[in-house]
Amino acid sequence: MKRLALIWVIIAATIATVTTILQLEPAATFIETFSSGGSYYVMIPVGLTFLICILPLFPIMIINNFIQNRKNKMPADLTGMTGIVVKRETELTNAALMYNVFVNGEVRSKVGMGKSIFVELAPGTHTLQIKLGKRMYSPELSVQVETEKIMAYQTKTDIG
Secondary structure, rough: HHHHHHHHHHHHHHHHHHHHHOOOOOHHHHHHHHHHOOOOOOOHHHHHHHHHHHHHHHHHHHHHHHHHHOOOOOOOOOOOEEEEEEEOOOOOOOOOOOOEEEEEEEEEEOOOOOOOOEEEEEEEEEEEEEOOOOOOOOOOEEEEEEOOOOEEEEOOOOOO
Protein backbone atom coordinates (compact mmCIF):
# COMPACT_ATOMS: atom_id res chain seq x y z
CA MET A 1 0.00 0.00 0.00
CA LYS A 2 2.90 2.34 0.74
CA ARG A 3 4.31 1.76 -2.74
CA LEU A 4 0.93 2.51 -4.31
CA ALA A 5 0.69 5.72 -2.31
CA LEU A 6 4.22 6.80 -3.28
CA ILE A 7 3.64 6.08 -6.97
CA TRP A 8 0.28 7.89 -6.82
CA VAL A 9 1.88 10.99 -5.26
CA ILE A 10 4.67 11.06 -7.87
CA ILE A 11 2.16 10.73 -10.72
CA ALA A 12 -0.09 13.41 -9.17
CA ALA A 13 2.84 15.82 -8.85
CA THR A 14 3.85 15.14 -12.44
CA ILE A 15 0.32 15.71 -13.73
CA ALA A 16 -0.02 18.91 -11.70
CA THR A 17 3.27 20.29 -13.01
CA VAL A 18 2.67 19.35 -16.66
CA THR A 19 -0.90 20.67 -16.74
CA THR A 20 0.28 23.96 -15.25
CA ILE A 21 3.18 24.37 -17.68
CA LEU A 22 1.00 23.52 -20.70
CA GLN A 23 -1.97 25.40 -19.22
CA LEU A 24 -4.33 22.42 -19.58
CA GLU A 25 -7.45 21.79 -17.51
CA PRO A 26 -7.90 21.93 -14.52
CA ALA A 27 -4.78 24.08 -14.08
CA ALA A 28 -5.93 26.48 -16.83
CA THR A 29 -9.05 27.31 -14.81
CA PHE A 30 -6.96 27.99 -11.70
CA ILE A 31 -4.54 30.14 -13.71
CA GLU A 32 -7.43 32.16 -15.14
CA THR A 33 -9.10 32.53 -11.74
CA PHE A 34 -5.99 33.55 -9.79
CA SER A 35 -4.11 35.60 -12.41
CA SER A 36 -3.89 39.33 -12.11
CA GLY A 37 -2.65 41.34 -15.08
CA GLY A 38 -1.44 38.21 -16.89
CA SER A 39 0.80 37.00 -14.07
CA TYR A 40 0.11 34.34 -11.46
CA TYR A 41 1.83 32.39 -8.72
CA VAL A 42 2.75 29.01 -10.21
CA MET A 43 2.27 27.20 -6.90
CA ILE A 44 -1.47 27.95 -6.78
CA PRO A 45 -2.48 25.98 -9.91
CA VAL A 46 0.15 23.30 -9.24
CA GLY A 47 -1.00 22.89 -5.63
CA LEU A 48 -4.72 22.84 -6.38
CA THR A 49 -4.29 20.42 -9.29
CA PHE A 50 -2.12 18.19 -7.10
CA LEU A 51 -4.83 18.15 -4.42
CA ILE A 52 -7.46 17.18 -7.00
CA CYS A 53 -5.25 14.33 -8.23
CA ILE A 54 -4.42 13.07 -4.73
CA LEU A 55 -7.99 13.05 -3.33
CA PRO A 56 -9.00 9.63 -4.79
CA LEU A 57 -6.10 8.01 -2.92
CA PHE A 58 -7.65 8.65 0.51
CA PRO A 59 -10.79 6.50 0.08
CA ILE A 60 -8.61 3.70 -1.33
CA MET A 61 -6.35 3.81 1.74
CA ILE A 62 -9.31 3.97 4.13
CA ILE A 63 -10.93 0.94 2.46
CA ASN A 64 -7.62 -0.96 2.64
CA ASN A 65 -7.27 -0.07 6.32
CA PHE A 66 -10.83 -1.25 6.98
CA ILE A 67 -10.18 -4.59 5.21
CA GLN A 68 -6.90 -5.14 7.08
CA ASN A 69 -8.55 -4.36 10.42
CA ARG A 70 -11.30 -6.91 9.69
CA LYS A 71 -8.65 -9.58 9.06
CA ASN A 72 -6.91 -8.90 12.39
CA LYS A 73 -9.88 -9.23 14.73
CA MET A 74 -9.49 -9.24 18.47
CA PRO A 75 -10.95 -12.42 20.04
CA ALA A 76 -14.09 -11.79 22.11
CA ASP A 77 -12.89 -13.98 24.97
CA LEU A 78 -9.22 -14.24 25.94
CA THR A 79 -9.83 -16.57 28.89
CA GLY A 80 -7.15 -19.26 29.13
CA MET A 81 -5.11 -17.85 26.23
CA THR A 82 -1.43 -16.99 26.28
CA GLY A 83 0.03 -14.07 24.33
CA ILE A 84 0.14 -10.32 23.92
CA VAL A 85 -2.38 -7.63 23.05
CA VAL A 86 -1.03 -4.68 21.07
CA LYS A 87 -3.16 -1.52 21.01
CA ARG A 88 -2.49 1.39 18.69
CA GLU A 89 -3.55 4.86 19.79
CA THR A 90 -6.02 6.89 17.74
CA GLU A 91 -3.91 9.57 16.06
CA LEU A 92 -3.85 11.45 12.78
CA THR A 93 -0.20 10.68 12.05
CA ASN A 94 -0.02 7.74 9.61
CA ALA A 95 -3.73 7.10 10.18
CA ALA A 96 -4.24 5.36 6.83
CA LEU A 97 -1.23 3.05 7.27
CA MET A 98 -0.99 -0.21 9.18
CA TYR A 99 1.84 -0.86 11.65
CA ASN A 100 3.56 -4.26 11.38
CA VAL A 101 3.83 -6.21 14.64
CA PHE A 102 7.08 -8.18 14.78
CA VAL A 103 7.49 -11.00 17.28
CA ASN A 104 10.95 -12.61 17.40
CA GLY A 105 11.87 -10.78 14.18
CA GLU A 106 8.90 -12.09 12.14
CA VAL A 107 5.79 -10.17 11.07
CA ARG A 108 2.92 -11.72 13.03
CA SER A 109 0.15 -9.21 12.41
CA LYS A 110 -0.74 -5.63 11.50
CA VAL A 111 -2.50 -3.08 13.69
CA GLY A 112 -4.58 -0.16 12.41
CA MET A 113 -5.24 3.20 14.00
CA GLY A 114 -7.29 2.92 17.20
CA LYS A 115 -7.38 -0.88 17.01
CA SER A 116 -6.12 -3.73 19.15
CA ILE A 117 -4.82 -7.09 18.01
CA PHE A 118 -4.02 -10.32 19.85
CA VAL A 119 -0.94 -12.40 19.07
CA GLU A 120 -1.01 -15.87 20.57
CA LEU A 121 2.41 -17.02 21.80
CA ALA A 122 3.95 -19.94 23.59
CA PRO A 123 5.08 -19.24 27.16
CA GLY A 124 8.63 -17.91 27.37
CA THR A 125 10.68 -14.87 26.41
CA HIS A 126 9.93 -13.14 23.13
CA THR A 127 10.96 -9.88 21.45
CA LEU A 128 8.30 -7.40 20.33
CA GLN A 129 8.74 -4.53 17.89
CA ILE A 130 6.33 -2.32 15.94
CA LYS A 131 7.45 -1.06 12.51
CA LEU A 132 6.18 1.20 9.77
CA GLY A 133 8.60 0.75 6.89
CA LYS A 134 12.36 0.82 7.37
CA ARG A 135 12.69 4.16 9.12
CA MET A 136 9.89 4.23 11.69
CA TYR A 137 10.04 1.57 14.37
CA SER A 138 9.83 1.10 18.09
CA PRO A 139 12.67 -0.19 20.23
CA GLU A 140 12.79 -3.97 20.59
CA LEU A 141 11.14 -5.04 23.82
CA SER A 142 11.85 -8.27 25.62
CA VAL A 143 8.55 -9.80 26.75
CA GLN A 144 8.19 -12.58 29.31
CA VAL A 145 4.94 -14.43 28.51
CA GLU A 146 3.54 -16.71 31.20
CA THR A 147 1.06 -19.55 30.74
CA GLU A 148 -2.58 -18.37 30.46
CA LYS A 149 -1.55 -14.72 30.90
CA ILE A 150 -2.04 -11.84 28.50
CA MET A 151 0.53 -9.05 28.27
CA ALA A 152 -0.73 -5.69 26.93
CA TYR A 153 1.28 -3.11 25.01
CA GLN A 154 0.28 0.24 23.57
CA THR A 155 1.92 2.09 20.68
CA LYS A 156 1.72 5.48 18.97
CA THR A 157 3.89 7.65 16.76
CA ASP A 158 6.46 9.83 18.51
CA ILE A 159 7.27 12.64 16.10
CA GLY A 160 9.72 14.26 18.52
